[in-house]
Amino acid sequence: MSTDTAPDTGLQQAPALDPxxxxxxxxxxxxxxxxxxxxxLEISPKADQGEVKKAFYKLxxxxxxxxxxxxxxxxxxxxxxxxxxxxxxxxxxLRSPQWREAYDRQIAEDPAKVRFSIEEEIKRQQxxxxxxxxxxxxxxxxxxxAMDALKNKNVAGAKLQLQLAVxxxxxxxxxxxKLEELKAAK
Amino acid sequence: xGKVIGIDLGTSTSIVAVVENGKPATVxxxxxxxxxxxxxxxxxxxxxxxxxxxxxxxxxxxxxxxYSSKRxxGRKFFSGEVKKAQMVMxxxxxxxxxxxxxxxxxxxxxSLSEIGAFILREMKKTAxxxxxxxxxxxxxxxxxxxxxxxxxxxxxxxMIAGLDVLRILNExxxxxxxxxxxxxxxxxxxxxxxxxGTFDVSVLEIGTDVFEVVSTSGDTYLGGDDFDxxxxxxxxxxxxxxxxxxxxxxxxxxxxxxxxxERVKIALSDALEVKAHVEGIGKSKxxxxxxxxIPITRNLFANITYDLIQRTFKxxxxxxxxxxxxxxxxxxxxxxxxxxxxxxxxxxxxxxxxKEPKIGIxxxxxxxxxxxxxxxxxxxxxxxxGSLLLDxxxxxxxxxxxxxxxxxxxxxxxxxxxxxxxxxTTSRDNQTSVKIQIYQGESRNAAENEQLGEFTxxxxxxxxxxxxxxxxxxxxxxxxxxxxxxxxxxxxxxxxVRITVSGGxxxxxxxxxxxxxxxxNV
Numbered sequence: 001m002s003t004d005t006a007p008d009t010g011l012q013q014a015p016a017l018d019p020x021x022x023x024x025x026x027x028x029x030x031x032x033x034x035x036x037x038x039x040x041l042e043i044s045p046k047a048d049q050g051e052v053k054k055a056f057y058k059l060x061x062x063x064x065x066x067x068x069x070x071x072x073x074x075x076x077x078x079x080x081x082x083x084x085x086x087x088x089x090x091x092x093x094l095r096s097p098q099w100r101e102a103y104d105r106q107i108a109e110d111p112a113k114v115r116f117s118i119e120e121e122i123k124r125q126q127x128x129x130x131x132x133x134x135x136x137x138x139x140x141x142x143x144x145x146a147m148d149a150l151k152n153k154n155v156a157g158a159k160l161q162l163q164l165a166v167x168x169x170x171x172x173x174x175x176x177x178k179l180e181e182l183k184a185a186k
Numbered sequence: 187x188g189k190v191i192g193i194d195l196g197t198s199t200s201i202v203a204v205v206e207n208g209k210p211a212t213v214x215x216x217x218x219x220x221x222x223x224x225x226x227x228x229x230x231x232x233x234x235x236x237x238x239x240x241x242x243x244x245x246x247x248x249x250x251x252x253y254s255s256k257r258x259x260g261r262k263f264f265s266g267e268v269k270k271a272q273m274v275m276x277x278x279x280x281x282x283x284x285x286x287x288x289x290x291x292x293x294x295x296x297s298l299s300e301i302g303a304f305i306l307r308e309m310k311k312t313a314x315x316x317x318x319x320x321x322x323x324x325x326x327x328x329x330x331x332x333x334x335x336x337x338x339x340x341x342x343x344x345m346i347a348g349l350d351v352l353r354i355l356n357e358x359x360x361x362x363x364x365x366x367x368x369x370x371x372x373x374x375x376x377x378x379x380x381x382x383g384t385f386d387v388s389v390l391e392i393g394t395d396v397f398e399v400v401s402t403s404g405d406t407y408l409g410g411d412d413f414d415x416x417x418x419x420x421x422x423x424x425x426x427x428x429x430x431x432x433x434x435x436x437x438x439x440x441x442x443x444x445x446x447x448e449r450v451k452i453a454l455s456d457a458l459e460v461k462a463h464v465e466g467i468g469k470s471k472x473x474x475x476x477x478x479x480i481p482i483t484r485n486l487f488a489n490i491t492y493d494l495i496q497r498t499f500k501x502x503x504x505x506x507x508x509x510x511x512x513x514x515x516x517x518x519x520x521x522x523x524x525x526x527x528x529x530x531x532x533x534x535x536x537x538x539x540x541k542e543p544k545i546g547i548x549x550x551x552x553x554x555x556x557x558x559x560x561x562x563x564x565x566x567x568x569x570x571x572g573s574l575l576l577d578x579x580x581x582x583x584x585x586x587x588x589x590x591x592x593x594x595x596x597x598x599x600x601x602x603x604x605x606x607x608x609x610x611t612t613s614r615d616n617q618t619s620v621k622i623q624i625y626q627g628e629s630r631n632a633a634e635n636e637q638l639g640e641f642t643x644x645x646x647x648x649x650x651x652x653x654x655x656x657x658x659x660x661x662x663x664x665x666x667x668x669x670x671x672x673x674x675x676x677x678x679x680x681x682x683v684r685i686t687v688s689g690g691x692x693x694x695x696x697x698x699x700x701x702x703x704x705x706x707n708v
Contacts, residue, residue: 057393057396066575069564088601119608
């Protein structure tokens, strides 16, 4: 949901809750349209998988709709629900290395965008961008260099970098496939 | 506020449970039974019976006695599952509005939600008699792999039965809750749940206060019934070889054989060899009654059901892959569902997961106990430090695109509640409506998925094509139910969305079903 302006939430009228939690809820609700997944989960963009999960559990304890099941104010419950849905979405993207990488790319390109767009990612892939699933071996930096070279239309440079990547990780299928592709394209 | 009950509405049996003094317990009926057959038998238009007495009538009143109705709930009339059911079920399965299924008994059509409601009313009544107070709220469990239509139809059944359904809870999740509740565990577990008609497998991480479903997969048309069918086939084939009489052409004989097949299946859990015996099941050419006497060993039973068991492990593979785990990383395997009492299943599970499966709590009761724990937690408003269940959506949600394909909006195994937003635009000048079809399933091809429904965005302002932009938000709530909202991106105005849910009941139909149902004595 693209919440451009935060509607009235009833957050003011929430009694019998820890005032600290209510204050935090109000802040998060107001900022929701501008928080990226890392900010929402209150973690560093470098957080590892364990930290992502830990943050999700912690926020689930605070925001899961079941925690407010009998809470009388419907607006309040709706606001919590909206916040929690975004938290679940953030966790879902950040726990998957493949989607997290795509998300990182998207927010780097346009920091105003805070939600992951699967549409955009699919479009990018169809337009010839290759998703990286070559692992985290020593060849990765040569692969990245090759991709940079390709962006600058430097095919020869890309081939050189890929040959280095294949040399250092001879069993890596993605490196081999890309190198073959470039050779064939000539 | 009264007690909230937990109900396991099963294909073959149903169980109701409540938490008393902090402990979940199943509730016995007046006859002392805790496991109630999910069988509804119509005496006449205003009297039905449910449970053991109804089950006795499966053989003598096959046309008016409805069993295994959960296999049909929320299904499309023109689906393979319904075609299959029409061949084997002795009661009449007919087409209802919108490609839905109805069961015809004595000239009256019943939706599957109405049939389910009779069972739920029996469970409600059982709980009320036991607690000595009215019960109005319940948590009802469903197979994790149930789609939106099946969940909605189950929730409708609760409503028709006069219950406020606080949660539609996934059966394996409920089982995990019963297993781990208050145990202070920290484990990765697999729930292997083979019921009467459905199979689910879920991978969970159980912590002290958080139960996270990491992945789930299933087959909503695979269960103990299929094992019975294999025995029926074996006995019918053997009987044909002996006598040249085909029992499959005789629906009454088939019912007798079904009852015997179930008995043999259960007996094979204790004995290595069992003899099937049905008196006077056929007649010889000179009119003499013929008995069926066929022995079967546990080994042979394992052989004729080998492919069914292997099908469950294909589903297990999927769940593990989705969780990015291997069998070595699974710390416990918990068996759920009456069908896991079969030694042939236990052996196969042990071989697959390379560890001894756990049967700590009775596999028949564990789901209802978990439902009761969740019911108690929700009744308390969820603020009293109860366990938090974090579940996922079992199937991908998408919309139809040009060329008969599906665009995925929310992938399977996404944590719920969740939502996704997509923009739609007009493709012709002055187009005033846009039709959108919603699908659930894993195929790229729309036709191979379940169509949940379609909706039309109407009353769009007349404008050149591409200028009108409608933002549609798809929601999946904590029940796993799908809803849709739309708004005009320029004006911010909420658009009217009319969703035609295929096979579902409208609110008027629900009210009418409830009013009519209440006139019937259960």
